[in-house]
């Protein structure tokens with residue numbers, strides 16, 4: 001299948017998600033019925049969104065426009081403010097075009113200001129008007145449904161109980177990428193308080209906050225006994241940004257505090273640049289030991305503990321991409337420090 005055919009199928013599928021839903025009798029389905037997207041479809045939407053913002057970063061670097069992570073409103077404004085009237089005309093042409101996938105894919109080799117700005121306009125239109133951002137946010141949210149076995153905190157509670165922790169609310173918790181105040185982290189009784197943050201706040205009790213912008217704790221009292229990062233690292237677009245997130249955890253964790261990481265299994269066992277061993281070593285380098293590890297059919301669960309010592313050997317191993325496997329169908333998930 002050609003790229004164009006694939007792209008059009010993807011666009012059709014993405015339109016299917018956003019279409020207003022009706023019952024079989026034609027009645028409009030009310031807005032609060034949870035929408036279900038198949039995991040494969042949501043992965044495709046997420047990959048597309050990451051591609052758009054990565055290519056946009058390349059174009060903006062070439063144009064000298066500096067963007068921030070995870071704030072689309074701010075980035076839209078920065079881009080609007082950075083373009084002179086001539087560039088704006090080219091940008092508008094880009095926003096009205098539908099046929100710029102080839103230019104998007106070779107963004108790194110575009111040279112002229114006209115090409116760069118048109119392609120930027122095309123990308124911004126894909127993100128903001130063609131549903132890229134909306135579908136991305138939707139795809140991010142549908143992961144945590146019970147019928148997908150989605151509440152990844154179930155196994156965590158079992159593990160902490162095995163490690164001798166009682167349901168006496170003695171552990172403070174920070175949940176990054178929180179979609180629910182009703183999951184096991186919030187209801188098991190082990191954690192009090194539970195501070196929940198997410199890029200988008202979906203309900204009261206979840207603060208809208210980018211973890212990467214969360215002010216650092218001023219003292220031990222502001223740190224947590226437990227940080228949850230379940231299915232979040234794979235949402236972070238670049239290997240370097242994932243590495244930055246991994247490096248940031250320690251500022252929020254007390255010594256001996258726990259870090260709970262969940263990743264889609266293919267990030268660990270189907271990536272050219274990642275493996276269980278490599279992730280364990282990377283986290284050891286950052287001062288964690290792997291306490292518990294479990295793979296289900298689709299996910300990989302890890303409970304790590306912050307230790308007082310760091311294994312500071314082999315920094316190079318984590319600052320460059322190393323190919324561990326190269327089999328057909330493998331993905332490029334990677335974390336770099």
Ligand SMILES: C[S@@+](CC[C@H](N)C(=O)[O-])C[C@H]1O[C@@H](n2cnc3c(N)ncnc32)[C@H](O)[C@@H]1O
Pocket residue numbers: 070140141143144150151152176177178179197198199200209210211212229230231232235236262
């Ligand atoms: C698939 S959801 C994870 C849901 C839930 N934790 C689970 O395990 O099912 C990923 C969430 O991570 C959030 N996220 C990604 N990067 C983030 C960041 N830097 N700070 C806070 N939340 C972030 C996204 O907004 C998204 O809602």
